[in-house]
Amino acid sequence: MRPHLLFADKDLGEPPESVAPLVADLVTDLELETLLTAMAGDDPLVYDVCAQVVTATDTTPETVRYRQEMLADALAHTAELRELYTIAGQAMADERKIYRTTFEWRSEATLRRAVRVLRRLLGAVAQLREVTDSLQGQAHSAALREMCRTLSTELGDAYLQEARQRIDELELTHGLLVSASLDQGDAVSGMRPKLANLSGNRLIGRRPRLSKPNFSYTIADRDQAGMEAFSSFRDRSLTQVAHAADTSATHILTFLSCLRREVAFYLGCARLHASLDDLGVPVCVPAVIDTGVRALNATELRDVPLALRTSSAPVPVTVKAADAPLIVVTGANRGGKSTALRALGVAQLMAQAGMFVAADAFEFAVCAGVFTHFKREEDASMEHGKFDEELDRMARIVEAISPGCLLLANESFASTNEQEASDVGFDVLTALVDSGVTVVLVTHLFTLAQQLYDDSRPSRFLRAERGADGRRPYQLEPAPPLRTSFGGDIYRAVFGVALDDHGLPAQGASSDPPGRRRVVRSAPESASYQTD
Template identity: 30%
Template sequence: MHVYLLFKDREKDDSKGYLSQEDVINDLNIEVILGFADTRAGQTEPDPIIKEQFKNVLVRPLKTRAEVLYRQGVVAQALDCKNEVLSLYDMTRGACESLDRFSEAAKNAGDPSSKGAILPRMQYLKEMTNRLSTLRMSLSDIRSRFAAGNGFTDFIDRFSNEYSEVYDSGLNYAVQNLEFYNTNGSYTISSGLGPGCKLSDLKVEAFSPLSQEEAKERQKESKWYSSFFSKTSADTTKMRDDVVLDEVDKLKDSVAVAILDHYSDFVEEQLTFFHNLRDQLAFLAGCCILGANFDSSSLITCMPHIVSVDPIDKDTAPAEGSSYGGAPDRIDGLPTKIEAIGLYDPTLALRTKKMPVSNDIPATPNSMFIVTGANQGGKSTFLRSLGLAHLMADCGIFVAATDFSCCLYEQMFTHFARREDAAMNSGRLEDELKRMSFIIDNITRKSIVLLNESFATTTEKEGSAIARDLTGALYANGMTVFMVTHLLQFANEIYAKRPKRISFYRADRREDGARTYKILPGRPLDTSFGLDLYDDMLEKYKAEKNATRSLTGNYGGNAGMGMGLGGMQSGYGAPMGGFGAPGM
């Protein structure tokens, strides 16, 4: 029995997903998203199954637009019926936990054909039929609440057809009749007669437990007869020899084993079915919980549009070795189109529980985006919002934006600046180059690359040279690249060439130095306005010192440090001591 909630023609994606999963998870703060998807309102403990399944789906992008549309339909239905979805998930999780225990007990009982394994196997089969019956009734109850024509209703209808009420009744009747083994009920077998008068081709024809009246009569029959056979009626002979009874008991065991073997494959198939259903519902439950967290903070989301790229003539492909000046507007089959309205970082929004500043990207076929501008202006947050939007769109769920359109990417690579720590066996620049080497070795045209302040660990001149060579190769081969950089020499050099298919954006800054956290189209400037931050730091420091002095009346001690910092500030504005005037 198939679930097919996440794919139209298969249960799951067996691919490895993103090749640099650890970097993507860390750089995009995906753990924050997982934390808001695996814990329901009112609960303190996360659900490990939801977290695992949600994470597995996030890092495995879909391959085609049809796959995205199919999953979007299922996710939309789940969001509309979140209470029913969460209830179904709880039910199937409980079913899996119970069935796993019964399955383990049956396996631990030893040889399936042994006497000791019969009762555990019977209990396992009985538990399976009970769980299937409960699921059938639950799906029947909620069927009318789901809109027709999507993967969710297709699953419900498929299950109802394959496990119909008639089938359910027949299976439960057979399982109830298995009580013949515990009540010394009746069973009928047929066989042929082989060589040497040995029985052959034994078949179980029927089996049934004793009724309550028959069981009471059996309990009364405690008298032993002196003869080998005892007549209980005109047409019935009861066997009373211990050896014969032992053989009859063995035959009963064989009948029970044969019946259980008949249902063995069915039981294992249904166990797989329940696990598939639980895992797929876990992902959808995660979507419901995450969606509820967005809604509780009045955060805007949308289902993204997946666009196709029109092929172009082969003669417009870039010449071998071409760089910024010679690449065409489009490359055959290249996913480069994007449009965003009201795009924001969901990790920031979920943590602060309020709508942050959002940004727009006009529709463009461009494949490279270079973002410069003021320090602390929101560039890294903007890049993270883009990465998360692509990642969530590629796996078929809602994104943090008013409207979002993009192409599918088979791979996502992130290259964010790292802090140097004791675990590093090499310098920061060497570490950056190693990580970039991995990206270059594995990138394809259907990859998206997010570069955040790469190569800022060396000098401006060397960093610009590395960035120019690297991005030039990526550009010439039609890769989709979003780059945040403070390498202004590099950015201005590229901008001066006015290359096609490259968009330039800049973090907005007001005249007074205030940051708006808007990322707008704009050419690179010659400064990142780092002195704004320095001046703010000095103002805060002096304000804190003045507040301390007014409270304590202490003008000694650290006062000299405050004067020193003030002198340094004065040095930038006028030649009055510090670094402002020539020294001796």
Template identity: 40%
Template sequence: MKACLMHHDRDFELLPALAPYQSDVRGDLELDTLLDAMAGDDELICNVALSALMDSLGNDGGTILYRQAILRDAMRNPAVTRDLYRLAGVALEGKRKHYFGVFMNYPSGILHGSMELMQMLLEVLKAVRQIADLHLGAFSSAGFSSLLAMLQAEFGDAYFDEIEHHLSVLKLKSGVLESARLGQGNDGTGYVLRLPRDTRPAWLARLLRRGPPAYTFRIADRDETGARALSQLRDQGLNLVANALAQSTEHILNFFEMLRTELAFYVGCLNLRERLAALGAPLAFPVPGEAGRHAQRFDGLYDPCLALQMGRSVVGNTVDVGSRALVMITGANQGGKSSFLRSIGLAQLMMQSGMFVAANAFTADLCSSVFTHYKREEDNTMTSGKFDEELRRMSRIVDAIRPNAMVLFNESFASTNEREGSEVARQVVKALLSHDIKVYFVTHLYDFAHGIATSLSDAALFLRAERRPDGSRTFRLVLAEPLDTSYGEDLYREVFLVDGVNSGQG
């Protein structure tokens, strides 16, 4: 049995570990803020959401739309979705409660523990089947409809009756009846547990019976050696049945484990939606485009992590990038450039994982991977200068990147002088564009930005952080070419002037 809620034909697999560039993406895009909103204290939701986001870039358009349809169903039926997730957790918790440790090394212990576990699983299966019976008509997605229909078909009344019958027989109320034959050296072999005899014979038959139908022996009450030998004979007969029942319980547990894992993604999406809705922040299902088309446009795109951190809705941006592969972002500090860059990367990951995105509308082509190259503050762990460290990280990206990828640069190569930094940035961008890689670049390097505006004006879109004449920020980006100023007077005014009065002393 397969849940098939993340892929239509296979199970979802958690990432064993993040690649170095993926760890950079996680930190630079502040993914942990998003994961905390999705997961709360649920570690499984956090791990599943992280794997879904970071491993989403191999998904095709069909997988994305498949998950979107399931998520829409979950959003229409949040209580049912969470009930299924909770019941799967109850089943898995039952395994821990019914684990007998050292006694599970013996067939009798395995049989006893498996019977108790199966009895508990039976109650969970009945509850799951009841959900399918009551709510199948409320779901329209292929994934949820198939899952609920399978639950009805696999866990019918006849299935439950058969399990309960077998469990009743395995209680062995009439003792253990088994058969065996003599093997080499007169050792017992071929031990098989047999069905117990039918009900006891009538009293007249018992009265007229001449003697036992088989050879028998009895063990003295204090004969520990004999009791041990008899227990071993009993376990020989129980071995096959105990293993078969244990495998049956594992089969059901594996189903619940995969069901809970795949539902965790959608429960996390529900949690995030509720958090953002409480802030008045809009969400939309994106439209994925064909890889390599470089077709991207969005309305009201914002950084959900910033909204979650600030506890309110934040300013969004509306841009039609079209088929341009390069977006240059310049302008004054504290104008929303870094937040915009995060919003682009997060929206791409969220779209390709099958989620909604933080926008009124969003359309983009699929990317093979997303990379980030952000400036780093110098710290004690660095073994060389900041510029050398930037070049090493760029080298790692080049080793891993392939066509149709996206790279987000945030003030990269600014740790050296402007002339050298501009030349390195220009060469890197041209090389990436020549290999069909989409680039978003936030920079204060005017020589670099102006040179791109001169040489690649047709291939690039230029955005600038909006600044009013009085120096205030709107936190929106507007279509505009770079300026040869960083508005240093704004910093001077902020540091040295308070309400227009010089705060310095001499």
């Protein structure tokens, strides 16, 4: 018995013991730490589960739709899901407080602990039933309806009542009745406690009627050998019952653990939904395209980590890439290219995790994996130059990436000269496209962008626009690459001086604008700063 709230046919597996380097790059480049922290609050389990689900690659279009329906129920019944989460967590905490003894190798010790655990877990199951019974008539998703039905039928009132009776019997307050036979040589074999028929019930077994024995034997008080033999006999006779009870407790604990972890994801989604709503960031249910078809279209898309970090609604951007295997974004510096790339990556991960997306509309295809190759700072250990480090990361990506994956590249290979970067970039990116990988590239390298633009492979070129006055509207429009990234606009914004056609300060403009820092050189080998 499993909750199956994330998958229709399997459980959410345990998270990996360590984070793979490429996943760590994905988390860093897309600022997923901000997203996951907003989902989890101060709950480490919610954080770990959300990180596992958001970065997973084992989803399908059917799984996405399955989760979208479940998420709608979760947003409508967040209080009930939080109650399920609390009940399961408290039961698991109580189980850990029931310590195992040093005599755990003895069947009777195992049985006594299992009985205590089962008694506590049955109380938790009864509490879960109360919550799910109230949800059963209100749930619309297949996931929540099936879980409520399972708890109602397989752990119904009759089952709970019988289970409590059996647990009372397992206390052995009225002694233990065992059947056995004698082999040749009077060896005892075939011991079977008459307490239960272990093949009857899923938890412990159907209860048979016990008959009073016709014969009895009493061990003398000082017969130590007889007492030891009796203790060994009793322990051997309880092996099956102890194993069944311990297994039953383990099964219920496994169900509670799965339930708690899967509910944790939806609670994280609900918390993020509330945070975005407070910031005035609209969300939508993305439209997933069937397997084998490329699609990446966003209307009024917003960067979720940016919204959470600045506590404000970012400027939305629209991206219409359709089914192009290569999307190249060029244009004005500080025009929102990197922000749009990050917003696309975060939206893709959220969408294929079954979540909502911060956009007016979002259409996507499930990817076999999402990879990022963003520019990095200089290697602090000075063992590698920036270009070597970029090539090393790209080599690791090439080894791991496969057809159907998505690569987000931000200013890749820009740490060397333009011609070398363009030659390397063109060969690597076109090879990835030819192998079935979808590539979204942000670059200021005109030579690379022009080579890709002139290439015959299907592609979509977008350009970050620049207003007539040099302002940035932070929008992407279908357009070919330009030779300039309008760096002069940034120079004028920072220094208050316009540049001429040769990239030099315009004639008549002051080289030391008021309020700007300038360098005053008092000697060839020294310099000091002063502010006007």
